[in-house]
Amino acid sequence: MSKKTYYITTPIYYPSDKLHIGHSYTTVAADAMARYKRLRGYDVKFLTGTDEHGQKIERIANKKGVTPKAYVDSIVEWIKDLWKIMNISYDKFIRTTDDYHEKTVQKIFKKLYEKGDIYKSSYEGWYCTPCETFFTERQLNDGKCPDCGREVEKVKEESYFFKLSKYQDKLIEYIENHPEFIQPQTRQNEMINNFLKPGLEDLCVSRTSFKWGIPVEFDPGHVVYVWVDALSNYITALGYLSENDEEYKKYWPADVHLVGKEIVRFHTIIWPAILMALGEPLPKQVFGHGWLIIDGGKMSKSKGNVVDPKVLVDRYGSDAIRYFLLREVAFGQDGNFSNEALIQRINSDLANDFGNLLSRTVAMIGKYFNNTLIEEREATEFDEDLKNMAIATVDKVEGYMEKLLFSDALAEIWNLIRRANKYIDETTPWIIAKDESKKAQLANILYNLGEVIRIVSILIYPFMPATPKKVWEQLGIKEGNATTWDSTKVWGTLPKNFTVKKGKVLFPRIDLKVELEKLEEAQKKSQKESVVKTEEKEKDNYISIDDFAKVDLRIGEVIKCEKIEKADKLLKSQIKIGDEVRQIVSGIAKHYTPEEMVGKKVIVVCNLKPVKLRGVLSEGMILAASDENGNLVLASTDKDIESGAKVK
Numbered sequence: 001m002s003k004k005t006y007y008i009t010t011p012i013y014y015p016s017d018k019l020h021i022g023h024s025y026t027t028v029a030a031d032a033m034a035r036y037k038r039l040r041g042y043d044v045k046f047l048t049g050t051d052e053h054g055q056k057i058e059r060i061a062n063k064k065g066v067t068p069k070a071y072v073d074s075i076v077e078w079i080k081d082l083w084k085i086m087n088i089s090y091d092k093f094i095r096t097t098d099d100y101h102e103k104t105v106q107k108i109f110k111k112l113y114e115k116g117d118i119y120k121s122s123y124e125g126w127y128c129t130p131c132e133t134f135f136t137e138r139q140l141n142d143g144k145c146p147d148c149g150r151e152v153e154k155v156k157e158e159s160y161f162f163k164l165s166k167y168q169d170k171l172i173e174y175i176e177n178h179p180e181f182i183q184p185q186t187r188q189n190e191m192i193n194n195f196l197k198p199g200l201e202d203l204c205v206s207r208t209s210f211k212w213g214i215p216v217e218f219d220p221g222h223v224v225y226v227w228v229d230a231l232s233n234y235i236t237a238l239g240y241l242s243e244n245d246e247e248y249k250k251y252w253p254a255d256v257h258l259v260g261k262e263i264v265r266f267h268t269i270i271w272p273a274i275l276m277a278l279g280e281p282l283p284k285q286v287f288g289h290g291w292l293i294i295d296g297g298k299m300s301k302s303k304g305n306v307v308d309p310k311v312l313v314d315r316y317g318s319d320a321i322r323y324f325l326l327r328e329v330a331f332g333q334d335g336n337f338s339n340e341a342l343i344q345r346i347n348s349d350l351a352n353d354f355g356n357l358l359s360r361t362v363a364m365i366g367k368y369f370n371n372t373l374i375e376e377r378e379a380t381e382f383d384e385d386l387k388n389m390a391i392a393t394v395d396k397v398e399g400y401m402e403k404l405l406f407s408d409a410l411a412e413i414w415n416l417i418r419r420a421n422k423y424i425d426e427t428t429p430w431i432i433a434k435d436e437s438k439k440a441q442l443a444n445i446l447y448n449l450g451e452v453i454r455i456v457s458i459l460i461y462p463f464m465p466a467t468p469k470k471v472w473e474q475l476g477i478k479e480g481n482a483t484t485w486d487s488t489k490v491w492g493t494l495p496k497n498f499t500v501k502k503g504k505v506l507f508p509r510i511d512l513k514v515e516l517e518k519l520e521e522a523q524k525k526s527q528k529e530s531v532v533k534t535e536e537k538e539k540d541n542y543i544s545i546d547d548f549a550k551v552d553l554r555i556g557e558v559i560k561c562e563k564i565e566k567a568d569k570l571l572k573s574q575i576k577i578g579d580e581v582r583q584i585v586s587g588i589a590k591h592y593t594p595e596e597m598v599g600k601k602v603i604v605v606c607n608l609k610p611v612k613l614r615g616v617l618s619e620g621m622i623l624a625a626s627d628e629n630g631n632l633v634l635a636s637t638d639k640d641i642e643s644g645a646k647v648k
């Protein structure tokens with residue numbers, strides 16, 4: 001019998017900058033789910049990737065003086081490296097610049113056009129480039145983007161339109177008949193009441209004012225709107241409309257698209273409408289999770305509060321970060337991120353609760369049984385409760401995982417861990433150990449602890465894939481029958497006389513105060529570093545001789561100089577340059593007195609656009625050199641030369 005399939009996706013990320021911990025959140029959640037389903041025997045397809053086209057990327061690349069492709073290439077490498085260190089087990093990484101994707105998007109566009117669901121007209125409205133989203137005048141919030149609050153641009157272009165309005169009633173009907181389609185429920189109500197019921201307008205799906213996109217095959221002046229390009233990734237990655245569409249047949253419709261709450265609208269209105277127009281089935285579920293916020297606001301580069309996941313993984317390991325992300329915030333709701341909360345969770349949940357349970361158990365088996373447990377057993381009155389709780393925990397975890405309630409699943413696992421620690425206090429093995437006649441009871445207690453740890457090590461695998469192996473090594477477990485998901489339901493799977501091997505502390509305790517300082521320092525450093533270190537970028541630091549020739553540098557002689565009232569840094573100089581006299585204001589008053597200045601020959605930038613500084617006209621700039629210690633000296637020539645002479 002063929003395996004049941006499970007297709008899960010993350011959004012594809014804009015490679016416009018380093019990804020932050022908020023981005024990792026979606027991917028870690030998807031990874032936990034993919035690993036869980038694999039453990040449960042599913043044939044899993046886990047897709048992630050990058051959304052590389054659009055005006056935003058084109059503008060950033062232009063600013064940096066590199067081609068958009070060179071720019072995204074370097075960031076995509078950084079992203080792939082991030083997923084590697086976070087142990088993300090994706091099956092496919094799609095880039096929207098991949099050839100096969102571009103071809104299929106062109107086919108999709110053409111198919112919709114031929115069907116009459118895309119038509120040509122002209123667009124006049126507003127565009128938010130960071131969000132790559134169109135808005136009508138009425139949708140704007142105080143003239144700004146209603147999603148991100150930034151400036152929008154007026155766009156007037158000949159464009160293709162997708163008949164979104166045609167699908168309004170069908171979408172409402174579909175959503176109402178499939179309550180599981182949009183999750184959590186609150187997002188469903190929001191889509192129906194705020195977007196669908198007020199009415200959908202046709203969607204502009206092509207642009208002509210920039211080039212960095214997939215050209216419309218039959219009208220190459222147009223590039224496909226980036227959201228149509230991006231959403232299609234979920235099916236192009238499976239070979240939709242290609243020669244080999246086996247995977248499409250096998251995995252589509254997706255079991256779940258995991259997305260952040262701000263892009264639920266694209267995934268539950270635009271995407272289903274496109275699929276309906278193509279005559280394809282809709283994904284079974286779109287789950288809109290909340291945001292990881294910092295001090296009450298969304299993380300953003302402009303606010304300077306982004307948290308680099310690489311810094312965190314580097315310091316605490318990926319399992320600790322994965323645990324924190326999925327435990328701290330209820331999936332679906334917003335949750336605060338703070339360094340302090342992260343360290344506290346590592347200390348309390350990982351080091352104290354779980355790490356201690358393992359190290360105490362291994363140490364006691366070492367001390368009382370010389371590492372190998374005896375086979376004799378004698379029960380205690382506390383055993384049943386522990387066993388029952390272990391088995392019940394597995395059931396509960398399964399229930400929560402089906403609903404993507406990661407935090408609840410982890411909370412259950414940690415209840416079991418705490419119950420096992422309590423069992424140690426109840427049974428007091430260190431006292432029993434003093435009585436030779438109670439060896440069998442002692443072995444029974446330690447065996448039960450070993451079993452709980454084994455069960456926990458399997459339950460945590462989807463969330464913390466690197467930890468179980470370390471646990472198994474200490475409990476002497478080989479991967480196999482005792483490490484399958486089903487074995488968590490069979491109490492007594494560990495061999496009766498298992499042998500432990502003391503290993504490293506799983507999660508060392510962290511000194512909160514000392515670490516917070518170090519961590520903040522590391523985060524600040526990472527915020528300053530730019531990702532893009534392409535060859536082109538380095539070349540871009542050069543200017544051509546023609547560029548240099550544009551600067552008109554000349555020797556000038558200061559013939560008069562005075563202070564400017566109420567501006568203690570500025571001096572106003574009259575400078576003779578050949579036959580001409582110019583007034584130049586310079587920020588040098590802390591370093592030169594007006595008297596010192598008079599008679600000096602200086603180098604002047606003559607073709608700088610005149611400006612007014614503190615209301616005083618300045619027609620050029622005097623060159624000076626300064627260092628980090630605050631020293632400043634005027635640039636001058638080696639020997640005397642006439643004023644007006646050209647510096648080149």
Ligand code: MSP
Nearest residue numbers: 011012013014022023051230231259260291292299
């Ligand atoms: N490229 C689009 C998605 C296209 S999918 C067909 C996009 N990219 S993104 O890089 O801006 O965001 C990707 C995902 O990261 C989104 O789901 C977004 O919600 C998520 N997050 C970005 N910041 C986040 C937080 N601070 N917290 C949680 N998730 C966050 O949108």
